[in-house]
Amino acid sequence: MEKLIITAAITGAEVTKDIQPALAISPEEIAEDAYQCYKSGASIVHVHAREADGSPTQDKDTYGRIKEKLEEKCDVIFQPSTGGAVWHSPEERLQPVELKPEMATLSCGTANFGPDVFMNTEEYMEKFAKRMQELGVKPELEIFERGMIENAKKLLKKGLLKEPLHFDFVLGVPGAAPGNPEDLMFMADKIPEGSTWTVAGIGRHELPLATLAIILGGHVRVGFEDNVYYEKGVLAKSNAELVERIVRIAKELGREVATPEEAREILGLK
Template identity: 80%
Template sequence: MEKLIITAALTGAEVTRDLQPNLPITPDEIAQEAYDAYKAGASIVHIHARDEEGNPTQSFEVYREIKEKIEAKCNIIFQPSTGGAVWHSPEDRLQPVELKPEMATLSCGTCNFGPDVFMNSEGYMEKFASRMKELGVKPEMEIFERGMIENAKKLVKKGLAVAPLHFDFVLGVPGACPATPEDLLHMVKAIPEGSTWTVAGLGRHELSLATMAILLGGHVRVGFEDNIYYNKGQLANSNAQLVERIVRIANELGREVATPDEARKILGIGR
């Protein structure tokens, strides 16, 4: 089995310091948290930037500062969000792609997102995909619902994305696909042969779906964006603490953990 790629989703757009006092917000805090996650075993960091008030921002400048600060510390793969927050415009969301990161997320359809709607029309998905292709940015296809896999395949068919694709199943968003083992299996069976995949189970589902992914040959995303707890009622101390647990489980189950360079090879980055 391929080595395990662990992504640390450090901040997200929805979590606040009131909910998780250890949430990294400033570029310095995010870079330090990325470095700690890297030392713990993460090979990708999924980044959401925040402005000086702590609100989500898709500012090119803030992402640039974060990217430079992380790169000064380690060679972890920098993966900015193009999902942003539900209220960001598509134009704003696309800004960090102009930094030409090795990877960026690409949400593959519209769904309910708690009380809100996370809008991803076909036209904008195509725009995001083609800009990423032009700049040589590997998209991570964010899948919140089963039909979104078909949207991702359509991007390949239209020549806007290149197979093999890398998918991230984000399961357990209120209003979208639940995070049961059966739901994950359904998703895994639906992606084209040769694809790679990771799973981000929300809240208490993070650990069970991560363990399934380790066993099934998939990859794992953990972090405060998806889950702020270590155990029921016990907040996590850091993103690194959540990464460390995945490394321990992988070791127990006999799955080796990938370094950033090994992750690059598995994902075909920089070929």
């Protein structure tokens, strides 16, 4: 079986320091957190930038500072968000791709997101995909609902995506697809042959879905963006602690963990 790619989604846009005191805020803190995750076994870091006051920002220069500091430390794959927060405009959200990171996320449709709506119209999905293609940025296709796989296939048909595709099933968001094992298996069965996939289980779904993905041959995303707990009622000490647990489970299940270079091979980044 292919080696396991672990993505650390370290900040997100919604988590606050009140909820998780170990949350990194400044570019220096975010780069250091990402480095600790890399040392623990992550080969990709998915990042949302923050303002000094902790609020989420899609500012290109802030992402640029994180990227620069991270590149000084290690060769982990830097994957900025183009999802941002629900209230960011599409133009704001797209900014970090101008830094030409190796990857960036591309959300493939609109979904309820707790009490909010995470809006991704066809026009903007196409615009995001086109710009990423022009800049040579590989999209990670964020799938919150089954129909979003079809939206991704439509982008592929229009020539706005290039195979092999890489999907991230984000399961367990309140208002979108639930985080049950059968939901993951159903979705993983519907993507084009030759695609790769990872799973981001939200909250209590993180660990069981990660374990299932290791068994099924998929890849895994963990981190404060998706889940701030180590176990019920116990906060994780760090993002790295969540990565370390996945490395241990993978080892027990006989799945080797990919280095960033190996992840690049698997994802067709080079």
